[in-house]
Each structure stands twice: as structure tokens, then as C-alpha cells.
Amino acid sequence: MNDRKPLGQQIPMETAATNRSKKGNAKPAKLSREVQARLGQQLRAMYDEVVNEGVPDRFNDLVNRIDGGNKDRQ
Amino acid sequence: MDESVRKAVLAAVPSLRAFAISLCGNVDRADDLVQETLLRALANIDSFQPGTNMSAWLFTILRNHFRSEYRKRRREVEDGEGHYADTLKSQPEQIGQVEFREFREALAQLPSDQREALVLVGASGFSYEEAANICECAVGTIKSRVNRARTRLAELMGIESADEFGPDQQTRAVMASGE
Numbered sequence: 432m433n434d435r436k437p438l439g440q441q442i443p444m445e446t447a448a449t450n451r452s453k454k455g456n457a458k459p460a461k462l463s464r465e466v467q468a469r470l471g472q473q474l475r476a477m478y479d480e481v482v483n484e485g486v487p488d489r490f491n492d493l494v495n496r497i498d499g500g501n502k503d504r505q
Numbered sequence: 506m507d508e509s510v511r512k513a514v515l516a517a518v519p520s521l522r523a524f525a526i527s528l529c530g531n532v533d534r535a536d537d538l539v540q541e542t543l544l545r546a547l548a549n550i551d552s553f554q555p556g557t558n559m560s561a562w563l564f565t566i567l568r569n570h571f572r573s574e575y576r577k578r579r580r581e582v583e584d585g586e587g588h589y590a591d592t593l594k595s596q597p598e599q600i601g602q603v604e605f606r607e608f609r610e611a612l613a614q615l616p617s618d619q620r621e622a623l624v625l626v627g628a629s630g631f632s633y634e635e636a637a638n639i640c641e642c643a644v645g646t647i648k649s650r651v652n653r654a655r656t657r658l659a660e661l662m663g664i665e666s667a668d669e670f671g672p673d674q675q676t677r678a679v680m681a682s683g684e
């Protein structure tokens with residue numbers, strides 16, 4: 432009961448309004464699996480470029496410095 | 506600070522940076538945002554519940570801080586989101602340069618709520634539920650934003666089928682067929 436709300440309640444106002452306003456327009460063609468996969472690949476490639484840079488020194492130093500400061504106080 | 510907590514915080518930093526860049530569109534500002542996020546998080550580390558997802562907790566703090574502070578400043582700074590394209594040193598080898606540039610430019614044109622949802626689910630690896638918690642909205646809203654983001658990206662890039670991804674796709678097909 433608690434985890435199954437009527438559909439209307441699950442859709443926030445914003446979404447419901449958007450869907451209504453789009454009625455009448457042709458629904459956008461659903462993207463093929465291949466296109467979705469390709470977009471996903473590009474997105475991850477871009478993201479992973481940054482992830483692969485690892486943890487820059489400034490953040491290592493920051494966390495260790497704060498950690499050290501906390502230990503001193505204790 | 507507990508050693509496991511310290512490690513979990515540091516482990517989340519690379520992905521936090523990538524998310525921050527997708528929000529700010531600029532590496533320097535993104536790194537400042539990450540720094541401020543870490544300072545806030547570590548000052549409030551007692552409110553982190555052990556056993557829950559450290560990464561999701563940090564993403565939530567970063568996003569909230571971005572929305573309260575950085576969005577106001579965005580218009581004052583001339584270089585906008587479009588410059589995400591310039592922030593990366595090189596494009597991944599498996600994707601053609603032109604196609605990858607088109608992708609980044611299209612991504613930068615998405616409404617920020619759509620881009621954020623797409624990045625959290627499609628790149629950061631969060632579930633729809635986790636992304637909804639981070640963005641403080643309903644799961645259905647995240648799903649809808651991700652779908653709209655994908656459709657809009659394809660529109661902006663002029664893609665209707667996978668064949669239109671350009672010569673790379675053909676090259677890969679040839680390679681896949683073993684020639």
C-alpha cells in the first residue's frame with residue numbers, strides 16, 4: 432500500500448504539465464538501442480577523462496590537513 | 506576522522522570533479538566547487554551516516570552548494586557552459602574528434618536539470634532512486650529528464666539512427682566483423 436501510490440501521485444506537477452502540453456504534437460520517435468548506447472558511450476568517455484585524472488594533490492592535501500587538525504584537537 | 510571515512514571521501518573525488526565540471530563547464534571553477542564541498546562535508550562529517558553511500562552524500566552537498574552559490578555567479582562570468590568542450594585535454598581515441606565535439610556541444614545546450622540527470626545516471630553510475638535523492642525530486646522526474654535529455658541530444662546532433670554517427674561507426678563495424 433505504502434510503496435504503490437496511484438500513478439497520478441507519482442508524476443510531479445512539472446512532468447504532468449509538460450506531458451499535457453505536448454499532447455497533440457507528434458510524440459518524439461523513441462531512440463533506438465544503438466543510438467542510446469552510442470550517446471551513453473560518449474557521455475562516459477567524456478566523464479571518465481576527468482575521473483582518470485585521479486585525485487589532484489590539492490584535494491589529498493586538503494583532506495589530510497583537516498584530518499590531522501581533527502586529530503590534534505582530540 | 507575514521508580511516509574508512511577518509512578513504513571513502515578521497516575515493517569519491519574523481520567522480521565529484523567530473524560531475525562538477527558538467528555543472529560549471531569550467532575546470533577551475535569546478536575544482537573550487539569540489540574544494541568547498543569537501544570543506545563543508547568534513548566540517549559536518551558527523552551527520553554522515555556510516556553504511557550509507559558516501560559518494561551520494563557528497564554529490565548532494567556539491568549540488569546544493571552549486572545551486573545556492575554558483576548559479577548566481579554564472580552570468581557574471583563570460584565563459585559559459587559551452588566551454589566544457591575546451592576543458593578536456595584530448596578526446597578519447599575510440600570516438601572521432603568531430604563527433605565527440607558535436608556531442609559535447611550538444612550536451613552543453615541541454616537544460617541544466619536534464620544534463621544533471623543524464624550525467625548522474627548515465628556517467629556517475631547512480632541508480633534512478635539515488636539520482637532522485639541527490640536532486641531532491643521524484644524518481645519519475647529523473648526518468649523523464651533522462652529521456653528528454655537523450656532525445657534532445659540526438660536531435661541536436663541530427664541523429665535518427667546509429668548509421669548517422671559517421672565514419673567511425675563504419676570503421677568499428679568493419680573491425681567488429683574481423684577484417
